[in-house]
Amino acid sequence: MNTENIQVPTMAEMASKGEQPEVLFWVGCAGSFDDRYKKVTKAFVKILNKVGVKFAVLGEEETCTGDPARRAGNEFLFQMQAMSNIQVLDGYGVKRIVTACPHCFNTLKNEYPALGGNYEVVHHSQFLQELIDEGKVRVKEGGGFKGRKITFHDSCFLGRANNVYEAPRKVLESLDAELVEMKRCRTKGLCCGAGGAQMFKDAEPGNKEVNIERTEEALDTGASVIASGCPFCMTMLSDGVKNKEKESSVEVKDIAELIAEAEDLV
Amino acid sequence: MNYLSQIAFVLVLAIAGYFLAKRIKEIRGNILLGKDVDRSDRKSERMKSMLLVAFGQKKMFKKMIPAFLHLLIYVGFLVINLEVLEFIIDGLVGTHRIFAGPLGDAYTVALNIFEFLAIAVIFSCVVFLIRRNILKVDRFSGIEMKSWPKLDANLILVIEIILMFAILTMNATDQILQTRPDANYTQTGTMVFSATLIPMFDGLSTTGLIITERIAWWFHIIGIFAFAIYVTYSKHLHIFMAFPNTYYANLNLKGEMNNMDEVTNEVKAMLGVGGASTEPPAEISRFGAKDATDLNWVNLMNSYACTECGRCTQQCPANMTGKKLSPRKIMMDTRDRIDEIGKTGGDDGKSLLGDYITKEEINACTSCNACVEACPVNIDPLSIILQLRRYVVMEESSAPQSWNSMFSNIETNFAPWKFPPTDRFKWANDLKTEEKE
Ligand code: SF4
Ligand code: SF4
Numbered sequence: 206m207n208t209e210n211i212q213v214p215t216m217a218e219m220a221s222k223g224e225q226p227e228v229l230f231w232v233g234c235a236g237s238f239d240d241r242y243k244k245v246t247k248a249f250v251k252i253l254n255k256v257g258v259k260f261a262v263l264g265e266e267e268t269c270t271g272d273p274a275r276r277a278g279n280e281f282l283f284q285m286q287a288m289s290n291i292q293v294l295d296g297y298g299v300k301r302i303v304t305a306c307p308h309c310f311n312t313l314k315n316e317y318p319a320l321g322g323n324y325e326v327v328h329h330s331q332f333l334q335e336l337i338d339e340g341k342v343r344v345k346e347g348g349g350f351k352g353r354k355i356t357f358h359d360s361c362f363l364g365r366a367n368n369v370y371e372a373p374r375k376v377l378e379s380l381d382a383e384l385v386e387m388k389r390c391r392t393k394g395l396c397c398g399a400g401g402a403q404m405f406k407d408a409e410p411g412n413k414e415v416n417i418e419r420t421e422e423a424l425d426t427g428a429s430v431i432a433s434g435c436p437f438c439m440t441m442l443s444d445g446v447k448n449k450e451k452e453s454s455v456e457v458k459d460i461a462e463l464i465a466e467a468e469d470l471v
Numbered sequence: 472m473n474y475l476s477q478i479a480f481v482l483v484l485a486i487a488g489y490f491l492a493k494r495i496k497e498i499r500g501n502i503l504l505g506k507d508v509d510r511s512d513r514k515s516e517r518m519k520s521m522l523l524v525a526f527g528q529k530k531m532f533k534k535m536i537p538a539f540l541h542l543l544i545y546v547g548f549l550v551i552n553l554e555v556l557e558f559i560i561d562g563l564v565g566t567h568r569i570f571a572g573p574l575g576d577a578y579t580v581a582l583n584i585f586e587f588l589a590i591a592v593i594f595s596c597v598v599f600l601i602r603r604n605i606l607k608v609d610r611f612s613g614i615e616m617k618s619w620p621k622l623d624a625n626l627i628l629v630i631e632i633i634l635m636f637a638i639l640t641m642n643a644t645d646q647i648l649q650t651r652p653d654a655n656y657t658q659t660g661t662m663v664f665s666a667t668l669i670p671m672f673d674g675l676s677t678t679g680l681i682i683t684e685r686i687a688w689w690f691h692i693i694g695i696f697a698f699a700i701y702v703t704y705s706k707h708l709h710i711f712m713a714f715p716n717t718y719y720a721n722l723n724l725k726g727e728m729n730n731m732d733e734v735t736n737e738v739k740a741m742l743g744v745g746g747a748s749t750e751p752p753a754e755i756s757r758f759g760a761k762d763a764t765d766l767n768w769v770n771l772m773n774s775y776a777c778t779e780c781g782r783c784t785q786q787c788p789a790n791m792t793g794k795k796l797s798p799r800k801i802m803m804d805t806r807d808r809i810d811e812i813g814k815t816g817g818d819d820g821k822s823l824l825g826d827y828i829t830k831e832e833i834n835a836c837t838s839c840n841a842c843v844e845a846c847p848v849n850i851d852p853l854s855i856i857l858q859l860r861r862y863v864v865m866e867e868s869s870a871p872q873s874w875n876s877m878f879s880n881i882e883t884n885f886a887p888w889k890f891p892p893t894d895r896f897k898w899a900n901d902l903k904t905e906e907k908e
Contacts, residue, residue: 213899234886236898243898250902264896268885276838277874278759278860280731282881284738292744311726319730361839366726392844393533396788401838405887406873409835412793419788 211254215264216297226261228332229299231313233306234269235436241443242436245305248465249329255470256341260303266293270312277402284320287312291322305329305461307362307435308400314367328363330373330434330460337379348467350382355463356428357384358419358442359394360435373434376460380467385426395419399437420445424455431457473565480562480692487696494703498775501813505768510719517718520849525713530847537602540595544631547588548710554585554638558692568645571657579660586642586664589635596628596635603628610781613790615800620779623705630701634694641687643668644680651677712776713848719769720849725840728857731758759861762822763809766855773850774806783842783852789835796835798842798852804828805855824859833859834871 219226230253236246253260271286294302302324304310314326327335336342355377363369370391377384389395398408398415408414420442423431431446433439443457458466465471510517523529528545531538557570571578602608603624611624642665648656654677672680702708709716738744760766783798784790790797804827811819824830836856843851864870870878877887885892 211902213902215896232898234888237895238886238888238890243901246898247902247905250899262896262899264899265892267895268892269881269887271881273887274878274881275728276857276860277870277877278857278862278864279870279878280734280758280861280865281738282878284731284734285742286881286885288738288742288744315724315727316730320735361837361841362726365840365844367724393786393841396837396839396841398788398792398837401836402874402877403835403837405877406834406871408792409789409794409796409831411789411835415788415792415837418792 211251213250214261215266216261216299217264217266219261220297225298227259228301228303229294229297230260230262231270231302231304231306231309232262232267233304233309233436235440236305237267239436239440242305242439242459245436245439245459245461248459248471249305249461251465251470252333252336252342252461252468255468256336258336263293270309272308272312273402273405275312275316276400277405287317287320287322291317291320294322294324299324301325301327303327303329303332305434305436305459307360307366308437311362311366328367328369328372328434330363330376331369333376333460333464334372337376342379342464342468344379344381344464344467346381348380348464350380350463350467353382353430354385354426354428355380355382355430355432356387356423356426357390357432357460358387358397358423358438359390360433360438361394361396361400363434364394365392373432373460376464377432380463382430385428387422387426389422395422397433397435397438397441399441404437404440414445416441416445417448420449424449424451429455430463431455432460432463433457434460477563477565483693483696484559484562487700490700491696491703494700497813498703498708501809502768502771502775504764504809504812505766505771506764508767508769510769513722516722517720520720520722521714521718524847524849525717528847530849533845540598543588543591543595547592550588551585551638553581555692555695558688558695562692568657568659571659576660579662582642582659582662583664586639586662589638590664593632593635596632600625600628610785613781613784613797613799614795615797615803616779616781620706620803623707624779627701627705627707630694630698634691634698637687637691637694639665639668640672641665641684641691644672644675644684644687647672647675648677648680648684651680653677654681706777706779709776709778709848712772716772716776717849719772721769721851721854725843729854731861734758757862758865759863760855760858761824761862761866762817763805763812764817765862766805766823766858770805770851770855770858771809773852774802774809776848777802777806777850778848779803780847782845782847783850786841786845788837788839788841794832794835795829796832798856801828801832801852801855802850824862828859830863830869833863836860 216229232246235242268290269286270290271283275283302313307328310326310328313324333342357373357377359370374384396415397419423442431442433442439457439459446452446455446457528542531541560569561567603611642662645656646662646666647669648654649658672683675683702710757765763771779799781799787796787798805823808823808827833856838853840853843853880887880889884890
């Protein structure tokens, strides 16, 4: 793809031109700062560019949704974050939001309304599925994934928290790879260990780390790609794969990266 | 003679009724010690969920074998209640098998169904006893499954078996008596299952049979009353609580944490956002929950509905990796504590957080909702955990140090990590330079 033309418009730029994007891409803290997840952000932006979706980001105006603060018990901090974010979002008249982070997704979608922030929020797996259904993303001959085994790790905040189980699987099916399920999947999926603000502290004493338990299960499927749709899951599973010294044979990839790869965008 | 037994029956009924009513009042009172939460909305959705989950046992069918056996006991329980009705009428009026006459052949069919279910209940109870005590299914152990919870589970299974045998004995002796002209018993037709017990009692004299039949009858009905009272002290309260519990359960998506409106007002004032209410803030006793009375009544009702089946704990990622957290324990602790408060008034210097549940436990929760999903009666242990966390952070300021750092990062850098906010959009530049390379 002609790389120099990649556009990442901000809401502020759009507003100054008097324009309104179809959708705001909420990048999230991990997507903005985490080196690994920045790749997912970029992959998704490339897809948006390729398809010609009129989108924008908040750029430096974006701040933490407050999810980790709230789950840890700091309701004050959560509401401070939420209300200032709502002011910014409403200031730009945002209607529709897409995000690659299930924690941002859950909070924006389910928890902002109680504080006056009402938006249509979709997870990027749902957005990608829409694009595939509309024929805007068409993975050519399975995008070189034929014969490979992929397993999808359900993020708790996407799955059990919001009942989104099929969209990411539909997206992966378009890759024409063999989708294999782990022993615990969908409603019975096993957490990566990072939710509920666990990402930001050491685990309590136990006899195993949750991410190791989950990684073992993922490796048991024999898949060469562990697909996820969440920055926390990605970190936890990548660490797990490293711990098991399997990083040369097993990759942890976000669904957006897989689509971008199949589309020759990376 | 007959009057005597009627009087005895009325007495037994009255005593049982008194204790039962007292206990129901106690439990209701304990539940109402919780804070208010409005669950009067979406009535038809609630009804539907109750019918599916409690009446229809929907969530049990994630595990087929226990679901099937449990279903036998459940249907047996529902149907045998009809027979209990006959027992009560007979006991009060002094009749014998009052439904036999009006129902005719249908009575025979009904009795055979009862007996089949009695056998099914015995079968299921025996399998459950084996699963608990011999096969040692993991779910039934754990730190919270100490002496009483273990005994409670076994007791009920044994009691149910004995009660069912009482019915069968009663029917067997009754059938023999029907053949004795000197007894002049109501004819019921053949009851196939108890008929197999006939050889055991065939040798008895008519008087012996009458006495055996009466003993079995009294044993069964007193057993049922005792069972009803016992249930209120036991995890088996779920047979009643499952219904209100599924009706009043949270219907929102599991990911949504409830908003604390008392905080909203303060935050609005702090940010100078419009809409902050001008009325003086209502007296807020406490942010989050420290003791069982700080929880809402649905949380407390949940604790009485808990079956201690351990499906939640079995699915809990923290528990399965050896951390102290067990959502089942959270529910059992909550119930034990509110029971205690009901008795002592709660001025005992103890609290749910600290004396029952430790910070180590609640801090280990990933808020993954696996426990909520797993619970067959829609209990929400996560809700309690999150309220306890709110207390720890907002009232005690004693969250783990690394969480405090995360909080201050969000406050100063607007991200949970220590990155300057000006770096937030750097990825976009990277994107362009990367591509040029
Ligand atoms: S929400 Fe918490 S308590 Fe429930 S299963 Fe997940 S980690 Fe365990
Ligand atoms: S909370 Fe639900 S799943 Fe857990 S032990 Fe109690 S009844 Fe079973």
